[in-house]
Structure formats: C-alpha cells, structure tokens
Amino acid sequence: MTEATEAAPPAKKKPRVLGTTSWYVVALFICAVMVVPLLWMITIGLKSRTAVFDIPPKLLPHEFHWSNFINGPQVIHFPRLFLNSMIITSLSVLGGVMTAMMAGYALARLRFPGRKLWFYLFVGSMLLPGVVGLIPLFQLYKSIGWYDTWLPLIVPAFLGGNPLFIFLARQYFLAIPYSIDEAAKIDGAGHLRIFVSVMLPLTRPAWLTMAILAFQASWNDFLNPLVYLYSSGKWPLSVGMASFISPFAGKTPDWSYYMATNLLYMLPPLIIFFAAQRYFIQGLGALGSTNQK
Amino acid sequence: MNRSSLGTPGRRRSARAGMSRNAGSDVKAAYLFIAPAMIGFFVFVGYPLVRSFYLALTKYNGLTDPIFVGLGNFRRMFTTDPAFWPALRATGYLVVLYVPLSLVIGLALAMFCNQRFAGVRVVRTLAYLPVVLPAVATITLWKFMLDPQVGLLNTLLDRIGLPTSLWLQSPKMSMPSVVLVMLWGVGGTMIIFLAALQSVPTELYEAAKVDGAGPWSVFFRITMPMISPIILLQVILQTTAALQTFNQPKILTAGGPGFSTNVLMLSIYNNGFPTLGRIPQLGYASAQVWVLFIIIIAVIALTAKFSSLWTYSDSTSD
Numbered sequence: 001m002t003e004a005t006e007a008a009p010p011a012k013k014k015p016r017v018l019g020t021t022s023w024y025v026v027a028l029f030i031c032a033v034m035v036v037p038l039l040w041m042i043t044i045g046l047k048s049r050t051a052v053f054d055i056p057p058k059l060l061p062h063e064f065h066w067s068n069f070i071n072g073p074q075v076i077h078f079p080r081l082f083l084n085s086m087i088i089t090s091l092s093v094l095g096g097v098m099t100a101m102m103a104g105y106a107l108a109r110l111r112f113p114g115r116k117l118w119f120y121l122f123v124g125s126m127l128l129p130g131v132v133g134l135i136p137l138f139q140l141y142k143s144i145g146w147y148d149t150w151l152p153l154i155v156p157a158f159l160g161g162n163p164l165f166i167f168l169a170r171q172y173f174l175a176i177p178y179s180i181d182e183a184a185k186i187d188g189a190g191h192l193r194i195f196v197s198v199m200l201p202l203t204r205p206a207w208l209t210m211a212i213l214a215f216q217a218s219w220n221d222f223l224n225p226l227v228y229l230y231s232s233g234k235w236p237l238s239v240g241m242a243s244f245i246s247p248f249a250g251k252t253p254d255w256s257y258y259m260a261t262n263l264l265y266m267l268p269p270l271i272i273f274f275a276a277q278r279y280f281i282q283g284l285g286a287l288g289s290t291n292q293k
Numbered sequence: 294m295n296r297s298s299l300g301t302p303g304r305r306r307s308a309r310a311g312m313s314r315n316a317g318s319d320v321k322a323a324y325l326f327i328a329p330a331m332i333g334f335f336v337f338v339g340y341p342l343v344r345s346f347y348l349a350l351t352k353y354n355g356l357t358d359p360i361f362v363g364l365g366n367f368r369r370m371f372t373t374d375p376a377f378w379p380a381l382r383a384t385g386y387l388v389v390l391y392v393p394l395s396l397v398i399g400l401a402l403a404m405f406c407n408q409r410f411a412g413v414r415v416v417r418t419l420a421y422l423p424v425v426l427p428a429v430a431t432i433t434l435w436k437f438m439l440d441p442q443v444g445l446l447n448t449l450l451d452r453i454g455l456p457t458s459l460w461l462q463s464p465k466m467s468m469p470s471v472v473l474v475m476l477w478g479v480g481g482t483m484i485i486f487l488a489a490l491q492s493v494p495t496e497l498y499e500a501a502k503v504d505g506a507g508p509w510s511v512f513f514r515i516t517m518p519m520i521s522p523i524i525l526l527q528v529i530l531q532t533t534a535a536l537q538t539f540n541q542p543k544i545l546t547a548g549g550p551g552f553s554t555n556v557l558m559l560s561i562y563n564n565g566f567p568t569l570g571r572i573p574q575l576g577y578a579s580a581q582v583w584v585l586f587i588i589i590i591a592v593i594a595l596t597a598k599f600s601s602l603w604t605y606s607d608s609t610s611d
Contacts, residue, residue, distance in 0.1 A: 020410060027416045030402065034419045037477070040445050041434050053443055103330035112323035122330065125338045129537055129589055131558060133337055135565050135579050136344035139355065156337055160330025191322035220427040222540050227566055238429045242544055245433055255437055262430050273425040277418060 045069070045260035052255045065256065072257030073264060076240040077233075082264075085236040088153050088225075089218040095158035096165060096214040097207050103160055104169025105195055109181060119170065122163045138227060152228045153221070153236075157214070165210045172206035173199070209279045212272060219269055237265050348579035355573045366580035377581075379552035380560040383468065384585075387556055388535045390472045395531050396524070399482025404516075406483065407490045417487070421480035432544045435474040436461070439545075461546050464553045471541050471554055482527060489523035490516070518605035525600045532592050536585060557585050 044052060045068055047061040073079070106112070107119050141152045160166060176199070184194045200207070222238045229235055232243070244258050324331075349366060351359035370377045406417040423431055438445045439460040447457040460470040493516065501511050517524075539558040542548060548555030548563075565578030 023408070023410055024412075026405060027410075027412065030405070030416055031419045034422055034477075034480075037431075037434055037438055037445070038422075040438070044437070099329040099333070102326040106323040106326035110319050110323035110326070112320040115323070118327065118331070121334060121338075125334060127533070127589075127593060128338055128342070129533065129586060131537055131561065131582055132345050132586055133341035134561075135348060135575050135582065136341040137337070138565075139344075139575070140340070142355075156333065158329060159333030159336060161333060161337065166330060191318070191326070195326070216425060220429070222429050223562075238427060241427075241429050241433065245436070258433070259437075262434060266426050266430050269425050269427060273422070 041259045041262060044256055045072070045263055047256045049254050049256050068256050068260035069264070072254070072260040075254070075257055076244050076261065078237075078240075078261060078264065080233065081235055081237045081240040084150075084234060085219060085238070088150050088236055089215055091150075091154045092157035092161075092218045093211050093214040095154065096160075096162050097210045099158055099160045100162060100165030100169045100210060101200070101203070101207055102195070103166045104171075104173050105199060107166070107170045108173035109176075109178070110191070122160075122166045126163045126167070134223075134227065141228065147228065148230045148234065150229075150234065153218075153224055157218075162214065162217075165214070168210060169203075169206060172203050176202055205279065208276065212276055212279050215272060216269055241265055345579045345582055348576050349583045350580075351576040353574075353576035353579075355575050359576060362576070366577050367584075369577065370580060370584070376552060376555065376560060380555050380557045381584075383553065383555055384536060384538075384557045386468050387472060387538055387554075388532060390469065391475055391535045391538075392528070392531045394472065394476060395479055395482050395535075396527055398476065398479050399527070400486050400524075402479065402483040403486035403490055406487055421484055423477050424481045424484075428540045429544065431477065432474060432541055435477065436545050439470055439474075462550060464550045467546055467550060467553045471538075471545055474541055474545060475535075475538070482531065485523065485527060486520065489520040493519040521604035525596065525604050529593050529596050532596070533589050536589055536592070557581060561585070 043061050046064045046066070047068075048063065048065050051062060103122070107115060107122075137152070138147075141147055146152050146155075180198060180202070181194055184198050189198070219236075220238060221236075222242065225236050225239045226242075229239065232240070235243075241258075241262060244261065245255075348359060350361060350363055352362050352365070353359035402420055406413060406420065437443075441447055441457065441459050441462060444460070446460070450457050458466050461467050497515050497519070498511065501515055506514070537558055538556055539562065542554045542556050542559050543562070546554045548559050561578045561581045564574045564581065567573055
C-alpha cells in the first residue's frame with residue numbers, strides 16, 4: 001500500500017500487480033474463514049460416530065458413513081419437525097408480507113387522519129426490544145389457551161409483526177408514480193383492485209425481499225418456539241436441533257449424526273439464498289440507502 | 294362495468310362519482326388496509342410495554358395474582374442478588390468486545406468487497422453466507438469447532454505451532470469465544486456498509502484523485518464523512534442487538550463457566566422461564582427486562598445526541 005503511494009507515476013503498473021496478488025491472498029483468507037467450518041461440518045457428518053473423537057482429530061474421514069444422513073435425522077424425528085418448521089414459516093411469511101404491504105400501501109398512497117402519526121409509531125416500534133414483550137405476551141397467550149400451540153408464532157405476523165417491513169413497503173410504494181393510481185381509478189378500479197392487480201406486480205422486488213427475510217427470520221427463530229412450545233412433537237427444527245446436543249439428554253451427543261442433520265436443516269435457507277441472492281443484498285441495501293436520505 | 298360501455302358522458306359521470314366517493318372511501322380503505330398492523334401495534338407494542346412495566350413492580354409466579362411490591366425487585370437486583378452484577382458486567386463486556394470489532398471488520402470487509410477485481414462477487418457472497426444460515430445450526434457447529442480436544446480450531450492451531458486454548462470452557466476465554474462465534478456473522482454488518490459505500494458519488498473520488506490525495510486521506514476525508522450516518526445507524530443497531538444477545542450464550546455455554554457468559558438476557562430467561570420444578574419469577578424477570586430496556590434507550594439517546602460531533606450531514610437533508 002505504501003509502495004503504491006510512494007511510487008513515481010511511470011512505475012505505476014508494477015505495484016498494481018503486487019496489489020492484485022495480495023488482494024487475492026486476502027480474498028482467499030476471507031473465503032476460507034467462511035467456508036472451512038461448513039466443509040468441516042460435512043466431514044464430521046460423514047465420519048463414523050467414534051472417529052469424531054479421535055485424538056488428534058483427522059481433517060478428512062477415513063471411510064464415508066453416508067448412513068449418518070439417514071440415522072441422524074431419525075434421532076429428532078426430522079421429517080415431522082421439518083414439516084412443523086415449513087408450516088410455521090410459510091404462514092408467518094405470508095402473514096408478515098401481506099400485512100406489511102397493506103399497511104405500507106395505506107401509509108404511502110392513501111390520505112387519512114393520523115397517517116403521519118401511525119408512520120412514526122411503526123418506525124418507533126422498531127426500536128422496542130423484543131424482550132419487552134416476552135413475559136406479558138407469554139402470559140397473554142397462556143390465558144387464552146395458546147400456550148403449546150403454533151398460534152403465538154404465526155398470528156403476530158398477520159398483525160404487522162415486523163415494523164421494518166412496513167417501513168420498507170412504504171418506502172417502495174412512495175417511489176411509484178401516482179399517475180398509475182389515477183389511471184386505474186379512472187378505469188373504475190377500487191383500492192383493493194389497485195392494490196392487488198396494479199401495485200403488487202409493480203412492487204415485486206419489495207415483497208420478494210421481505211418474503212426472503214421473513215422466511216429466514218422464522219426458520220431461524222429459536223427463542224420464541226423455545227418459550228411457547230412445550231411438546232417436542234410441535235417443535236420446529238431450531239428447537240429440535242438445539243435439543244439434539246443439549247446436556248439435558250444426559251449422554252454425549254452423537255456429533256456425526258448431529259452434523260449430518262444440521263446440514264439438512266441448513267439446506268432450505270441455503271437454497272433460497274443462492275436462488276435469490278440479489279434480493280438479500282437489495283433488501284438490506286435498501287435499509288442502508290433509505291436511512292441516508 | 295356495464296356503465297363504461299355507455300359511451301363518453303356516462304364514463305365521465307362515473308369517473309367523477311368515483312372521485313368524490315374516493316375522498317371518503319380513501320379514509321375507509323386506508324383504515325381497512327392498515328387495521329391489522331394497528332391492532333398488532335396495540336397488542337404487541339402498547340400492551341406489553343404497559344403490562345411489563347406493571348409486572349416489574351410486582352412479585353408474580355404466573356399462577357397466582359401478582360403482588361405489588363413497589364421497587365422491591367430493583368432493590369433486590371442491585372443489593373442482594375449475587376447474579377445481577379455479574380450479568381450486567383458480562384453484558385457490558387460482550388458489547389464492548391463485539392460492537393467495535395463488528396464495525397471495524399464489517400467496514401473493512403465492505404471496503405474490500407467494494408473493489409473491482411475478478412471474483413469479488415464470490416467473496417461477497419461467501420462473506421454473507423453465515424448470516425443466512427440458521428443461528429442454531431451455526432452456533433452448534435461452532436460449539437464443536439471450539440471443543441478443546443477434538444475441535445477444528447485447536448487442531449489447526451496445534452498444527453501450525455500456535456498455543457491452543459480451552460475456549461468456551463475457560464472463564465477467561467469464554468466471552469471472547471462467544472464473541473468470536475458472533476463475529477462469524479459479520480457479513481450482516483458488511484452488507485449495510487457496502488450499500489452505503491456504493492451510494493458515495495464517484496465524482497468525489499475522482500476529484501480527490503485529481504488533487505493527488507492518498508488512500509488514507511481519501512478514507513478519512515471522503516469515505517468516512519459520507520457514510521457517517523450509516524455508521525451511526527450501525528452503532529445503534531449493533532449495540533441494541535448485542536445487548537439482547539441470547540442464542541449464543543444459551544447454546545454455547547448456558548452462561549458458564551461460573552457467571553462468565555451469563556448475560557442479562559440469559560438471566561431474564563432463567564428467572565422467567567426456569568427449568569421444571571423451579572418457580573418462575575416473572576415480576577423479577579420483568580424488572581430486569583426494564584433495566585435492559587432503559588440501557589438500550591440510553592444507548593440510543595446518547596449515540597444520537599453525540600452523533601452531531603462526528604457525523605456529516607449535508608444541509609439539504611430533510
């Protein structure tokens with residue numbers, strides 16, 4: 001770096017080559033830090049149950065135990081928990097995106113008394129730490145018989161559970177020209193019609209981004225299902241996976257079984273990430289740039 | 294539908310009727326569209342705020358009615374509870390370790406990923422990858438990585454001749470290890486910084502180049518001031534998130550060894566939702582929630598108050 005600044009103008013090319021080599025060293029290091037733990041997870045998932053505890057540990061498995069991918073998931077009734085996670089996640093994605101889009105539409109494009117106030121209330125509630133709701137809501141759900149059901153994990157999403165989504169939806173709706181609504185109104189379309197058949201197609205990137213973020217949040221959520229669900233048959237995968245290695249089980253966990261199952265647990269978010277990468281980047285990018293304005 | 298086929302006069306009439314109807318129906322439609330979120334606001338923001346404040350002033354086991362004890366919970370917390378001060382200290386230690394490291398590494402990574410070279414997208418994608426993975430999955434993976442005997446980290450350190458560590462099992466190293474695991478998700482910080490860096494006008498860099506500014510002066514005089522609002526946002530976001538850390542200490546150490554990683558969130562959880570056979574202390578846990586809440590508000594207020602000292606804002610901002 002210092003060489004580059006000291007170098008006289010004619011000699012500029014040489015340091016740049018040096019620069020690119022060191023770039024790639026750094027790049028390789030970053031990639032290694034992110035990928036090696038995952039590769040190691042796979043090797044553990046393929047080792048035999050006892051080879052995991054070899055000292056010194058071997059980086060690669062001696063023989064490949066593909067059966068871990070069958071036997072491991074059975075320990076926590078993987079298919080059932082996977083289904084539980086899928087149901088909880090898809091419903092909360094649907095609810096969260098739908099209500100946020102509706103609220104964002106109203107806040108951005110309809111005039112009503114209290115519009116500004118509600119916008120500030122929603123934005124302000126982003127700052128409220130989730131933990132404040134933990135105990136009162138736990139008691140509330142318990143008193144209406146929702147304890148040990150999926151309702152506390154799903155219903156909040158249908159009631160605008162994520163104020164960040166409302167904010168993102170509003171910002172996106174604000175950017176759409178008003179002449180489009182006017183044209184639709186003149187054609188006799190009501191608000192519902194405008195929302196569903198004009199606005200939703202136009203705001204596809206916004207709600208796809210939200211859907212991905214909501215999927216991730218729900219699939220990964222650990223604290224809420226841990227608090228609200230008692231029966232192991234109703235658990236989502238997050239709680240099931242944590243119980244897999246919890247010391248309460250009273251025996252040393254089967255790490256090779258665990259890692260094989262862990263890989264399966266990671267697969268849905270991984271697939272979505274690689275399929276829809278730009279929406280991940282876009283969504284958080286929107287947070288970065290809208291706040292700057 | 295039929296009316297539109299009547300021809301121009303009818304169409305105009307219906308359009309005008311639509312307009313006048315809209316003034317009133319706008320309000321009605323708006324409330325219908327926003328109703329779910331409004332109800333949610335009352336149920337999930339308004340109610341818990343009021344209720345948890347009340348519970349913080351009571352003794353409450355979740356079964357019988359709460360008994361009002363005034364500031365008794367707070368008195369117990371600050372004077373007699375042997376676990377409270379360690380919890381506060383552990384939380385503070387975590388924040389002090391994690392937030393600066395996350396910001397510095399996140400910004401450095403973002404600046405690196407903002408360069409143009411072949412393969413930069415791969416680096417960016419991989420750096421963000423851990424953020425996408427389920428927290429439980431990555432935390433448990435790291436728990437095994439940090440195992441002193443068979444974990445990968447000690448194996449590698451041993452091979453290259455560096456000293457190994459007990460990591461999570463040593464009272465001294467447990468918190469740094471927890472922070473290390475959290476830092477694996479630094480891609481989340483990076484991606485927001487990256488968006489900020491990309492919104493800095495390139496003319497500024499071109500002008501600096503013409504003026505012969507070196508890389509450090511470009512960084513401190515252009516990049517830093519231009520992204521300072523995002524740095525502020527990140528300080529607030531990261532600190533409030535770090536204060537509420539739960540998953541990592543819960544899964545990695547369950548607060549141990551000793552009280553070394555027993556952060557406030559874990560203490561709240563254990564008081565409010567204890568293991569079977571122990572009585573939940575929901576009032577006391579609520580009081581701890583409020584201590585945490587007040588710390589969070591104070592951090593936000595202080596950061597925002599002193600932000601004018603170091604953030605750059607252009608005069609056109611509204």
